[in-house]
Amino acid sequence: MKLSSFLFLAAGSLSLAQNANNCDTDSKKRNGADFILADQGDNPNLKSLSNLFAEAGKQVLVSDVFDDGNHKMTTDSSGKKAWEETSDFDDQNTSKWVPQGITSTADALGAGTYEGKNGWVVSWHRDDDKSARVTFVNRSDDSYRHVLLVYPHAEDDFEEVPVHAGGIMWYGNTLWVVDTWKGIRVFDMDNIWHVESGDGVGKKSNGGYSAAGYKYVLPQIRSYKWTPSFDFRFSFISLDRTTTPDSLLVGEYQTSDDDPIRMVKFELDYETRKLKADGTTAKGSWAYCFGIERVQGAVQADGKIYLSRSNGQSDGDIWGWIPGKTAHQNKGFVPSSPEDLSYDSRGKKLYGLTEAAGGRYILTLDTSEIKF
Numbered sequence: 001m002k003l004s005s006f007l008f009l010a011a012g013s014l015s016l017a018q019n020a021n022n023c024d025t026d027s028k029k030r031n032g033a034d035f036i037l038a039d040q041g042d043n044p045n046l047k048s049l050s051n052l053f054a055e056a057g058k059q060v061l062v063s064d065v066f067d068d069g070n071h072k073m074t075t076d077s078s079g080k081k082a083w084e085e086t087s088d089f090d091d092q093n094t095s096k097w098v099p100q101g102i103t104s105t106a107d108a109l110g111a112g113t114y115e116g117k118n119g120w121v122v123s124w125h126r127d128d129d130k131s132a133r134v135t136f137v138n139r140s141d142d143s144y145r146h147v148l149l150v151y152p153h154a155e156d157d158f159e160e161v162p163v164h165a166g167g168i169m170w171y172g173n174t175l176w177v178v179d180t181w182k183g184i185r186v187f188d189m190d191n192i193w194h195v196e197s198g199d200g201v202g203k204k205s206n207g208g209y210s211a212a213g214y215k216y217v218l219p220q221i222r223s224y225k226w227t228p229s230f231d232f233r234f235s236f237i238s239l240d241r242t243t244t245p246d247s248l249l250v251g252e253y254q255t256s257d258d259d260p261i262r263m264v265k266f267e268l269d270y271e272t273r274k275l276k277a278d279g280t281t282a283k284g285s286w287a288y289c290f291g292i293e294r295v296q297g298a299v300q301a302d303g304k305i306y307l308s309r310s311n312g313q314s315d316g317d318i319w320g321w322i323p324g325k326t327a328h329q330n331k332g333f334v335p336s337s338p339e340d341l342s343y344d345s346r347g348k349k350l351y352g353l354t355e356a357a358g359g360r361y362i363l364t365l366d367t368s369e370i371k372f
């Protein structure tokens with residue numbers, strides 16, 4: 001072997017192939033442990049606020065919210081569900097809020113229902129990314145209600161959460177929301193608070209609380225901070241209940257593969273509903289440079305990964321990929337502007353959604369129709 005090729009091989013196997021921040025190599029597998037999230041601890045103000053709302057009889061259950069829908073979706077002939085669209089309330093066309101993430105009671109608990117309810121939760125970012133809300137959709141009658149996400153910043157007060165909420169995942173009593181370049185925020189489904197009417201968010205000057213007209217708020221309980229020296233874009237998130245232990249997958253949306261386009265899996269602890277960690281440090285268990293542009297959501301089940309990709313105004317794709325093999329493009333499989341994905345083992349369904357104004361739907365896809 002010539003010295004020059006020996007050096008090339010050594011460099012290739014020792015550094016380049018494992019460089020977590022460079023996808024421009026033949027091997028696309030990366031070392032999961034290079035992708036690190038640090039648990040920032042539980043919010044110190046949650047307990048006092050929780051006591052305050054509990055004492056006032058204003059703490060409600062997830063099932064109460066599912067049973068308190070004030071809007072309704074409609075279903076078209078192909079089974080797509082559209083948001084309410086009337087002259088005085090129009091979630092279909094509003095530019096103020098844009099739907100992003102989807103999860104369901106099938107993510108929350110393996111049984112598929114939560115407190116007896118079967119439903120979806122969808123996240124929306126406000127146009128300025130300075131606030132986010134989640135919608136509880138009651139699947140027995142397609143009624144729904146929006147709930148504001150809040151951050152307890154004082155022992156008796158909360159504020160809006162400046163997050164894009166590009167993807168969400170429900171796991172037990174926790175709701176995980178990606179925070180683009182920062183990591184993941186986790187919200188507490190055991191603490192949903194009923195507030196009074198009012199435009200402001202938080203404590204009202206004359207007593208009580210309000211949330212920009214929303215009836216309920218869902219507070220943040222903890223967060224995971226991205227700590228490596230290189231950037232990672234948390235664009236989407238999903239749960240895989242078919243692995244042992246359960247795991248989550250996060251990945252990057254990029255418009256060009258000049259940038260690294262990666263996805264990473266982390267293991268979950270079903271007892272604590274936290275990431276498996278060494279102290280507060282959680283390292284990825286698997287990472288890959290998948291390299292497909294404009295991916296807005298991905299979910300894995302039974303070893304297969306499903307990816308949704310947007311194509312501008314054109315219909316979106318669902319890609320079927322088994323790591324190690326070439327991904328298959330199911331071209332135009334979904335309407336334009338698909339976003340996050342989640343999986344339901346009951347009937348092996350995928351749930352997705354679309355964001356474009358005038359064409360905002362919740363989608364249910366049959367995985368048996370997706371080619372690999």
Ligand SMILES: *[C@@H]1O[C@H](CO)[C@@H](O)[C@H](O)[C@H]1NC(C)=O
Nearest residue numbers: 066067068069138140141143
């Ligand atoms: C939501 O679903 C339940 C059944 O789980 C039903 O009893 C309830 O009336 C539904 N609708 C509303 C608007 O609450």
Ligand SMILES: CC(=O)N[C@H]1CO[C@H](CO)[C@@H](O)[C@@H]1O
Nearest residue numbers: 085086087090092093357358
């Ligand atoms: C109420 C309203 O303005 N609805 C519009 C939403 O957007 C679609 C598609 O652009 C229109 O067809 C609706 O009229």
